[in-house]
Amino acid sequence: xxxxxxxxxxxxxxxxxxxxxxxxxxxxxxxxxxxxxxxQAHVTKINRFHKQINGNDKVTxxxxxxxxxESLFTWNTKQxxxxxxxxxxxxxxxxxxxxxxxxxxxxxxxxxxxxxxKSKYPLIDQGSxxxxxxxxxVLHWHVMxxxxxxxxxxxxxxxxxxxxxxxx
Amino acid sequence: xxxxxxxxxxxxxxxxRQVLTQIISxxxxxxxxxxxxxxxxxxxxxxxxxxxxxxxxxxxGFKRGDILFLHMSKDPIxxxxxxxxxxxxxxxxxxxxxxxxxxxxxTAEVDILTKGDNNFGDDRLLYAHGxxxxxxxxxxxxxxxxxxxxxxxxxIMTEKPFIKYLLIGALGLLxxxxxx
Numbered sequence: 401x402x403x404x405x406x407x408x409x410x411x412x413x414x415x416x417x418x419x420x421x422x423x424x425x426x427x428x429x430x431x432x433x434x435x436x437x438x439x440q441a442h443v444t445k446i447n448r449f450h451k452q453i454n455g456n457d458k459v460t461x462x463x464x465x466x467x468x469x470e471s472l473f474t475w476n477t478k479q480x481x482x483x484x485x486x487x488x489x490x491x492x493x494x495x496x497x498x499x500x501x502x503x504x505x506x507x508x509x510x511x512x513x514x515x516x517x518k519s520k521y522p523l524i525d526q527g528s529x530x531x532x533x534x535x536x537x538v539l540h541w542h543v544m545x546x547x548x549x550x551x552x553x554x555x556x557x558x559x560x561x562x563x564x565x566x567x568x
Numbered sequence: 569x570x571x572x573x574x575x576x577x578x579x580x581x582x583x584x585r586q587v588l589t590q591i592i593s594x595x596x597x598x599x600x601x602x603x604x605x606x607x608x609x610x611x612x613x614x615x616x617x618x619x620x621x622x623x624x625x626x627x628x629g630f631k632r633g634d635i636l637f638l639h640m641s642k643d644p645i646x647x648x649x650x651x652x653x654x655x656x657x658x659x660x661x662x663x664x665x666x667x668x669x670x671x672x673x674x675t676a677e678v679d680i681l682t683k684g685d686n687n688f689g690d691d692r693l694l695y696a697h698g699x700x701x702x703x704x705x706x707x708x709x710x711x712x713x714x715x716x717x718x719x720x721x722x723x724i725m726t727e728k729p730f731i732k733y734l735l736i737g738a739l740g741l742l743x744x745x746x747x748x
Contacts, residue, residue: 483647493671495669497647548715549712
């Protein structure tokens with residue numbers, strides 16, 4: 401005959417194993433899920449382009465974003481963190497990745513984005529290499545699950561060229 | 569007789585051979601826990617493979633009491649990744665998202681800026697005085713997996729040490745008094 405402590409331990413162990421298996425299964429199923437994200441982004445206006453006192457170029461932009469992220473959602477998705485970066489190379493750095501804007505998509509119903517936004521974070525260079533620079537816009541998404549593995553991916557969008565002179 | 573009486577009786581009636589077996593089984597539990605932990609450190613390449621979220625700065629993605637599994641590979645750090653970093657002069661590591669990366673042409677060194685999803689501004693105020701960027705050596709790992717609520721066990725045990733000792737005592741008693 402089992403004592404009550406043994407029964408308790410047995411029940412707790414079984415519960416833990418089942419929960420772990422459910423999490424593993426959810427993550428494994430997510431790995432087979434192939435999303436088809438459609439997105440576009442274009443810079444519509446360069447609001448201000450100047451050199452800061454510390455010598456770094458700073459740009460504030462307005463751009464429109466249209467992105468359909470509905471296919472990213474599965475039954476194990478808690479939210480999708482979506483963000484737009486400006487990426488470029490210059491003499492100092494082989495890669496500059498600067499976030500311009502980000503957004504939390506809480507559910508599938510709000511996953512079809514059509515926005516015109518100002519840059520939430522300004523594009524600040526390490527130095528002053530931005531005049532006449534071609535910059536790539538990249539959309540990134542980070543799928544955060546209810547439990548299990550997190551998934552990241554990205555998509556190259558349009559390029560834009562910054563003006564050859566500062567605006568002020 | 570009640571539970572307490574049974575327990576006292578079982579301790580009194582133990583043979584030396586049985587005591588030794590129970591010490592060994594207790595040792596096995598402790599060492600196997602240690603093996604799993606050290607194994608995880610080797611496997612994930614991170615000095616602390618599991619961290620508990622302590623603040624609400626990443627809500628609604630991560631709440632206080634959730635746990636994150638970390639992995640530290642040679643792969644370069646990129647924007648959007650959630651990293652755990654240590655700031656000089658701060659004891660508790662911070663879990664936040666990378667929003668800027670600048671990687672050098674010649675040395676491939678990186679400058680990283682982070683921000684909590686739920687915070688208004690970036691993390692420069694949290695960094696050491698005058699520090700503008702994080703470097704690679706500040707990063708302890710990147711979050712790859714997530715489990716909700718499990719971390720409450722450790723939060724409760726650190727904030728109420730009494731419960732920790734009670735739990736350890738109860739478990740120890742259980743191991744010593746259990747009959748095979």
